[in-house]
Amino acid sequence: AQSVAQPEDQVNVAEGNPLTVKCTYSVSGNPYLFWYVQYPNRGLQFLLKYITGDNLVKGSYGFEAEFNKSQTSFHLKKPSALVSDSALYFCAVRVPVGEYGNKLVFGAGTILRVKS
Amino acid sequence: DTGVSQDPRHKITKRGQNVTFRCDPISEHNRLYWYRQTLGQGPEFLTYFQNEAQLEKSRLLSDRFSAERPKGSFSTLEIQRTEQGDSAMYLCASSSVAANSPLHFGNGTRLTVT
Numbered sequence: 001a002q003s004v005a006q007p008e009d010q011v012n013v014a015e016g017n018p019l020t021v022k023c024t025y026s027v028s029g030n031p032y033l034f035w036y037v038q039y040p041n042r043g044l045q046f047l048l049k050y051i052t053g054d055n056l057v058k059g060s061y062g063f064e065a066e067f068n069k070s071q072t073s074f075h076l077k078k079p080s081a082l083v084s085d086s087a088l089y090f091c092a093v094r095v096p097v098g099e100y101g102n103k104l105v106f107g108a109g110t111i112l113r114v115k116s
Numbered sequence: 117d118t119g120v121s122q123d124p125r126h127k128i129t130k131r132g133q134n135v136t137f138r139c140d141p142i143s144e145h146n147r148l149y150w151y152r153q154t155l156g157q158g159p160e161f162l163t164y165f166q167n168e169a170q171l172e173k174s175r176l177l178s179d180r181f182s183a184e185r186p187k188g189s190f191s192t193l194e195i196q197r198t199e200q201g202d203s204a205m206y207l208c209a210s211s212s213v214a215a216n217s218p219l220h221f222g223n224g225t226r227l228t229v230t
Contacts (some may be wrong), residue, residue, distance in 0.1 A: 020194070032216055036220060041224075043207055043222050044209075044219075049216065092158075097171060097172045100166070101171055103165060104161070104219055106158030108156070110225065
């Protein structure tokens, strides 16, 4: 079955330091991977996706993610964390549905806390 | 704002009552999804529509749950005879049919069953 795992329940980082939120995947075939962020009492906001091409994907709000096929990982990164980045982050993998559709299967999420 | 809209934002109901939630997707999006999210968990897929056709339902979607998208625009999710275990955030998302287009989520309906 197609799945993603987020091994850390919580990541703590000081403001201005680089951050990494980890994600590993298990898929058959080519992986299509996504990162979303969720603020309290809000829906999920799309950050970035990897479909094919460059292993380093750039997304919204200065975030980027590195796809590593040999390690089956898709870690989210940001060079300099902001307090406002504190939120819940989800990694997801696309799973085909029927002939043309697809759905996303999400990890359990990682809480990011950035302290000033 | 032309994002995904969900109504109501919050719903408190007594066990055994029926509830209905509404989702208005982004207008040009053909695909519509319902997810359920409980505290400390990632969203779990419930069902998927392409236009008015319901193409997949999760095993999580018991016979007390029904979803419709009658004209391929807005969708409703009904839960009959609610149980305390139904308490969760119900998220709606939509996407275009373009390959690998991301899902755009609404802010959800938080259901509390007392």
